[in-house]
Amino acid sequence: MCPNLLMNGPPGAGKSMLASRLPSILPPLSPRELLEVSMVLSVAGKLADGALTDRRPFRAPHHSASMAALVGGGLQARPGEVSLAHHGVLFLDELPEFQPQALDALRQPMETGDVLISRANHRVVYPARFQLVAAMNPCRCGRATEPGFACRRQPNDRCMAQYQSRVSGPLLDRIDIAIDVPAVTAADLIRPAAGESSATVAARVGAARRLQATRFESLGFGHVMTNAACPVPVIEEVARPDNAGLALLRDAAEALRLTARAYHRVLKVARTLADLDEEAKVGRRHLAEALSYRARGEDLVQAA
Ligand SMILES: Nc1ncnc2c1ncn2[C@@H]1O[C@H](COP(=O)(O)OP(=O)(O)O)[C@@H](O)[C@H]1O
Ligand SMILES: [Mg+2]
Ligand SMILES: [Zn+2]
Structure with missing residues (x-):
C-alpha cells in the first residue's frame, strides 16, 4: 500500500x-x-x-x-x-x-x-x-x-x-x-515540542489519499486507491515530471544506478509528495526529495 x-x-x-x-x-x-x-x-x-x-x-x-x-x-x-x-x-x-x-x-x-x-x-x-x-x-x-x-x-x-x-x-x-x-x-x-499533532498529520494524509483515489477512479482504475498500488504504465503517465524533473531523474538514475523497480518506486513517492503539496504536476523538487530518501538505501545496496 x-x-x-x-x-x-x-x-x-x-x-x-x-x-x-x-x-x-x-x-x-x-x-x-x-x-x-x-x-x-x-x-x-x-x-x-x-x-x-x-x-x-x-x-x-x-x-x-x-x-x-x-x-x-x-x-x-x-x-x-x-x-x-x-x-x-x-x-x-x-x-x-x-x-x-x-x-x-x-x-x-x-x-x-x-x-x-x-x-x-x-x-x-x-x-x-x-x-x-x-x-x-x-x-x-x-x-x-x-x-x-x-x-x-x-x-x-x-x-x-x-x-x-x-x-x-x-x-x-x-x-x-x-x-x-x-x-x-x-x-x-x-526543548518545547515543535512538531505537529498526529491528528494534523492524519488530516494531511487523508487528503492526499482522497486525491489519489479520485484520480484513479477518474482514469477507470477504481480498484487502485493509492499511488503505491498503481500499475507501472499508469504511474508513468500520472507522475510524468516536468522537463527539469526529467533531467534530474535521468542524471540520478545513472549516478545511483537505479533499477527499473527503483525508478518506478521513485516516481510513486514523488507523485505522493506532489499530492501532499496539492500539485497537479510532479516537479523537480518532488523528485529530488524522493531520490534523497532512497540515496542511503542505494549506499547500502552498493555496500552489500
Ligand atoms: N523523540 C523522543 N521524544 C520523547 N521520548 C523519546 C524520543 N525518542 C526516544 N524517546 C524515549 O526513549 C525510549 C526508547 O526509544 P525506543 O523507541 O525504544 O528506541 P529505539 O527503538 O530506537 O532503540 C522511548 O520509550 C521513549 O521513552
Ligand atoms: Mg527499538
Ligand atoms: Zn559495533
Whole structure:
C-alpha cells in the first residue's frame, strides 16, 4: 500500500516508538478494505478475539519468527504476518536479526501484494499488501555512530558494513524511504515540542489519499486507491515530471544506478509528495526529495 520505510539509528533513538505511532496518522480502513482484513482474520481463526475495527492492522513479529509465521504456511496453511498486516503495517524491529530466508520470502508478497502458499495437496493465495516499516541499529553493538566510540571487535565502519550486509540488496531495493534517526539528547526532550499533532498529520494524509483515489477512479482504475498500488504504465503517465524533473531523474538514475523497480518506486513517492503539496504536476523538487530518501538505501545496496 504505502512506501516501505527503513529507520537506522542507535539504540534509544526512538525508532520503535516512532513505528508504534504510525497507525495514528493512517486513515481508517475503507469498507472494502475492512472486508478483506476480516476475511484474513477469519481464516487465521482470529476473528473471535474481538470486535472488528476500522483501524489499520499493525503487526510487529519478533525477529525469531519462523518463515511460516511470517509469510504463512504450516500444516494448516494459515495466513502469516504478511497477510495479517494486509492494508496495514508490518513492523520488523531489528531487521538484520531476522532469519535471512524469512526476509527473502518477503520479497514476493512485497512485489505482488499477495502470497502463494503451497502444500502437498493444494495451494492457497492470501492477500498481503502491507507497508513494511523496519528499524535497525547501525551495527551489532549499536554504537558505531557514537562520537568517540570504538566497536570492540573491529573498526566501526567494518562493524556497520557487516551488520548491514545481513539485509540483502534486493530487499533494500524495495525500501523507498531510508532515514537516519539520530540519538535523542536530554536537551531535545527539554526543548518545547515543535512538531505537529498526529491528528494534523492524519488530516494531511487523508487528503492526499482522497486525491489519489479520485484520480484513479477518474482514469477507470477504481480498484487502485493509492499511488503505491498503481500499475507501472499508469504511474508513468500520472507522475510524468516536468522537463527539469526529467533531467534530474535521468542524471540520478545513472549516478545511483537505479533499477527499473527503483525508478518506478521513485516516481510513486514523488507523485505522493506532489499530492501532499496539492500539485497537479510532479516537479523537480518532488523528485529530488524522493531520490534523497532512497540515496542511503542505494549506499547500502552498493555496500552489500
Ligand atoms: N523523540 C523522543 N521524544 C520523547 N521520548 C523519546 C524520543 N525518542 C526516544 N524517546 C524515549 O526513549 C525510549 C526508547 O526509544 P525506543 O523507541 O525504544 O528506541 P529505539 O527503538 O530506537 O532503540 C522511548 O520509550 C521513549 O521513552
Ligand atoms: Mg527499538
Ligand atoms: Zn559495533
